[in-house]
Amino acid sequence: MRRLSTACTAVLLALAGLVGLAPSAGAATDIKAALQGIPGLTIVKEDPAPAGFRFFELTFTQPADHRHPGAGTFQQRFTLLHRDFAAPTVAFTSGYNVSTAPNRSEPTQIVNGNQLSMEYRYFTPSRPEPANWAQQLTIWQAAADEHAAVQAFKAIYPGKWLATGGSKGGMTATYFRRFFPDDVDGTVPYVAPNDVIDPIDVxxxxxxxxxxxxxxxxxxxxxxxxxxxxxxxxxxxxxxxxxxxxxxxxxxxxxxxxxxxxxxxxxxxxxxxxxxxxxxxxxxxxxxxxxxxxxxxxxxxxxxxxxxxxxxxxxxxxxxxxxxxxxxxxxxxxxxxxxxxxxxxxxxxVPSSIRLPRFDYLAMPDVDFWVKSRGTRLLFVYGSNDPWGAEPFELGFGSRDSYRYYVPGGNHGSRIAQLPAADAAAATATVRRWAGLPPAAAVSSARSAPAGFPDFDADLTLAGHPRL
Structure with a gap:
């Protein structure tokens, strides 16, 4: 089975107190000190990072159920790649576990920004105890996790924000935007399937x-x-x-x-x-x-x-x-x-010990309709040979400042850098515009990561288990 290479009650943050933590451009505030001031955030450790960056493993306290925030919490794993308080920030998720390597997603490279990477709830160790799968593991609950995190980190990163992810992470980024459309300034989902009506299979x-x-x-x-x-x-x-x-x-x-x-x-x-x-x-x-x-x-x-x-x-x-x-x-x-x-x-x-509730036939059509009728500043990237692109997200009558691109012959690792030159230039310019940056040259498909960075594809796809 293929693995598919997401109004919230947010965490009760003392936002008034956080405002004072937001450093102005050029401020000398130390990132570690700023992180220590975010309620619910724990610095697990700081790891080595390429020159010009700092990299942290973190946990963040989330409600097990955002609709009932008093009913227990869990620790969600994050990583943070910090470059500059004034730089754009990218919220990234693979839709699975979080990588503890300082990888940069393609949008993070394009805007040369900070990157907050999040583990999807229920992927261990980011799992509430006791677990209540039916109530806690839904696309809305995961979107609420991302909302709480982005709102908390905006206290120290007041600039432009983008959301991204590949495959299930691309779906997650889209769902996050559907439920919290004003949290970020643009969303770049890669190879994101859109199984609108499950029994109708294309x-x-x-x-x-x-x-x-x-x-x-x-x-x-x-x-x-x-x-x-x-x-x-x-x-x-x-x-x-x-x-x-x-x-x-x-x-x-x-x-x-x-x-x-x-x-x-x-x-x-x-x-x-x-x-x-x-x-x-x-x-x-x-x-x-x-x-x-x-x-x-x-x-x-x-x-x-x-x-x-x-x-x-x-x-x-x-x-x-x-x-x-x-x-x-x-x-x-x-x-x-x-x-x-x-x-x-x-x-x-799914083990027989986990009860499966009735299938929710409204969840995917709801997201699909939102993208077509109200989706704004969305940029989808697909590969023309990738089976997961058989049923892609479609832009519609109400989509605004949104785009969809295909890599000719591309597979589930398709990205902006692999697009034809004109499309790569246009997509790159769009991402930079959403991040408040001037246009730049198109991304080269042969571009290598700066010294010290792993290939970002290790985060965008999960080659070890050939599924979504």
Whole structure:
């Protein structure tokens, strides 16, 4: 199952007292001292950072339920990459865990700003205890988390704010803007799916036509059928690997079921993270089992749905099963070889101990309608070959100062720097304008990060688990 490469009662902050903490441009206030003055914020530690920056790991006290702020709190993990109090600030989330490396999202690079990165609630350790999944894990609650954080940090960063994220993080940034439209000056969601009406699925139509080489699609389908016909042979190799890693399969039910779902998903996963040039790597049916297994390890591990690999992402699968929606399995051409038809859906990956409420069929249409009717200063980036772009956010009759771009042949790692030159220049100028900055040259697709910075893609995508 693909992982989808979000009026609030805010935290009761003493805002009147915080106003005095906001340094004017050029003030000598130390960032550590400023952070220590934010109620509910704890500096866990300061880590090394590239020259000109300071980098902190933080926790911030959030209500477990923003509608009932007296009903307990939890500590949400943040990181802060600080450059200058007067610089623009980017609120970033992957939609999953927060990275503790000083990565910079592409908008942060474009505006050369500060970056506040947030862990999505229920991704451990940012989980309330006791947990109440149905009440606490919703897109509105997560948006309220981001609202509380942005409002608190505006006390020390009074300049322009942007929100961004990739994949589920792009969805989160969009939901945040829908519920709190005035919190930031612009939103830049990357490769953000928009499953408006869950039972109406357009993904399979997209997958049947993706790319411009029918031979590649045929080769992918052929190796899937070959793998299922040779499932015992491949399962033996997978079992050895699972034993080495201590993997178990109680959530999905068996290693065999994990293998079958992984084979089904490999077609989607290939187009999500590979490029058309990688079609040449697809093994031919009958290739040595070790070679076939190694190819699956690069594209979609046959042990993907082990308990150990699933557990960190259960909050995503829960939300996909009750609010976000998910693509149906693209497996019609495999049906005669399946032992578990219909198993490739989000609820399969949620432990039976977690109750799934009735699906919320209003959540996604509400966001979709807001984007079309009232969305302002939104800039969406998609890849033309990315299956998650099969159902993108659409701009509509009421959208204002908003844009959508496609990277030709792009996958789930698509970004502004990969756009055609004219589009990259226009998108870059728009982001800088929203941040209150003058235009600059278009971002180069070959641009490397400044010394000391990891590649920002490590934060925008989750290559270790080839899902949303």
């Amino acid at each position: 993904y399979n139509k997209f997958l049947s036509r993706v790319g411009n080489d029918p031979g590649c699609r045929d080769a992918l389908k052929a190796i899937q059928r070959d793998a299922l016909k040779r499932r015992d042979e491949l399962a033996a190799i997978a079992a050895v690997d699972a034993a080495k890693r201590g993997l178990t399969f109680s959530i999905v039910g068996s290693a065999d079921k994990s293998l079958e779902i992984s084979v089904i998903d490999s077609y989607f996963a290939f187009w999500q993270y590979q490029t058309q040039a990688d079609c040449a790597t697809v093994p031919k049916p009958g290739a040595p089992a070790a070679d076939v297994y190694a190819w699956y390890e690069r594209v979609e591990s046959l042990n993907t749905y082990s308990d150990q690999d699933l557990s960190p992402y259960i909050p995503y699968y829960y939300q996909a099963a009750v609010q976000l929606g998910a693509p149906e399995a693209y497996d019609g051409y495999l049906r005669d070889l399946l032992r578990y038809p219909g198993a490739d859906q989000p609820k399969t990956f």
